[in-house]
Amino acid sequence: MSQSTASKRPAILIVEDDFEIARLLAVTLTEAGMTAEIAGDGADMDAWRRRATFDLIVLDVMLPGEDGFSLCRRLRAETTVPILMLTAQGEEVDRIVGLEIGADDYVTKPFSAREVTARIRSLLRRAAYAPAERDGLKPLRFEGWTLDPQRRQVRDPSGARVAMTTAEFDLLLVFCRNPGKILTREQLLAHTHAGLAGPIDRSVDVHVRRIRQKIETDPSEPILLKTVRLGGYMFTATVDV
Template sequence: MSQSPPTKQPCILIVEDDFEIARLLAATLADAGLSAEIAGDGVEMDALLRRSNFDLIVLDVMLPGEDGLSLCRRLRADLTIPIIMLTAQGEEVDRIVGLEIGADDYVTKPFSAREVTARIRALLRRASYAPAERDSLKPLRFDGWTLDPQRRQVRDPSGARVAMTTAEFDLLLVFCRNPGKVLSREQLLANTHAGLAGPIDRSVDVHVRRLRQKIEADPGEPILLKTVRLGGYMFTATVEP
């Protein structure tokens, strides 16, 4: 009997200039069955990205040279890879800005390496469904747009692919599966990246705002994705399989 090929280990890129923190996190990831490589700054990060493929990036905000926010913005312009940002305790501005420019989640320092590992696993699950689940997912269409859950791609009415973060794609998928329903922020987080990025209201609002910038003709006057006062959000488009 032929043996199945071994399953590829997800590989995480840790961009952190504190080697002890990075080493501890890498060791915890290894114990959880995930491989990791470490970069101390943006230059080392770029070199590793040219050499290897990664499934997720853990990115510290405070780095020598180009800071984490600038790196996140640059990465998101070209890649849809999930990004978790590490921020200093109490620096809410960094966290909100990080979400605004495309991070999928953030963790405040000091943090538990096991907590970060759990967040990584949750994002990896969202970014890559199990094969059986993928096979049963068919493309959804609304207002000329096409959302393909199997390939995790979104195309606009012209057929052009629109880049989205893991969180943005998951939000749009939840909305497409629940058209015409008012969904609370808690429901949206529970069905996207497992309520990892808090506070709840701010993180969901940031991702919704970014999503509107990509699918609405006028993000300032949204038609497809409405805010429901004291309720949450409602997707008004007609969705067809």
């Protein structure tokens, strides 16, 4: 059992080589009722993950040795733990790349520790950290696929589990709950970021593209998740509860 499961205090791993930034964030998270550990690079991150389980990872892009992008790819290959990336101010390409490889959200430097804490709380809520919020949610089915909001799992028509990030799962859940409706990017951000000033609109496009790669027979010619010109997106499948 993880420390967070036993104590009900979310456990956060901060992967940041600037110790003062990491320490300030760790103190703020601790004051907010969480536990926080600090890793200075990828090797430290791996060491911490071997001896503890974390509910969320804060990952800086610029790290000595293996950079944050590479670490994010490695994490996504083996876990769906929410990842919040820290990127340089004005480096939009970093944010897009981070989202493309599976990060759930990002914050640009310099940042407010309180803003990061708010983002972390939002991601934990979206990952259904509180069991009570999941009670009574029944699986949704479309075209042989099954989406289980309580277990936060997606299974393909063969029954195999398909890995999805927190953001991808939340977007697909919104689509399944609103089949046949045109949803704008702003509506999708509002549904998946709990009212926070979430990532730039293009992040929705990135996540939708990743969802298509997983649920569409031909992602280049999507049938289930269509783009509506000047509108947003529409989920065309029939959804059964």
